[in-house]
Amino acid sequence: MEDVHERELVERCRSGDERAFQELVDRHKDLVFALIARTVQDRSRAEDLAQDVFLRIHRGLPYFRGEARLSTWIYRIVANVCLQDHGRAPRNSPIDEARTAKAVSVADRQFTDLEVRDRLEKAIARLPANYRLLVAAHYLRGVKYEELAEALQLPLGTVKTQLYRAKQQLRRLLETDLR
Secondary structure, three states, X not given: OXXXXXXXXXXXXXXXXXHHHHHHHHHHHHHHHHHHHHHOOOHHHHHHHHHHHHHHHHHHHHHOOOOOOHHHHHHHHHHHHHHHHOOOOOOOOOOOHHHHHHHOOOOHHHHHHHXXXXXXXXXXXXXXXXXXXXXXXXXXXXXXXXXXXXXXXXXXXXXXXXXXXXXXXXXXXXXXXXX
């Protein structure tokens, strides 16, 4: 979304235009849910947290100064919601087993791909919450280091270091599962 349209959309939302807010939700809902779903394995809980994120966005728009991109501000809200939830919700929720059941009837290659994705999802779920969020945002959604640093209010080097450590820990988890 270009900066001019983004500012216009924010202003329309601030003036009470519900269609503008719906447009904002539609533009960002997939990203918000994907980031949350990587941090919280329980789909129902992820949906609740996504609603919380958009409620906070709605309430916070009057205070959004526009110094950062809207998406950066939204990443920050997602990070806050996920980290606040970290201590409250159970972390050992089951991975979506419907995908595994479907895989039995597909070709061997598709099944192998599914197994790899499932192993990866399980390994990501075992990472600390801050690493899960970074991995989901950067590696799975393509959010740039600079945007993450700004959204999380961390130095760029810290983001890079944490992503490197998350990747190393993920590698160890995957290697351990192979043994």
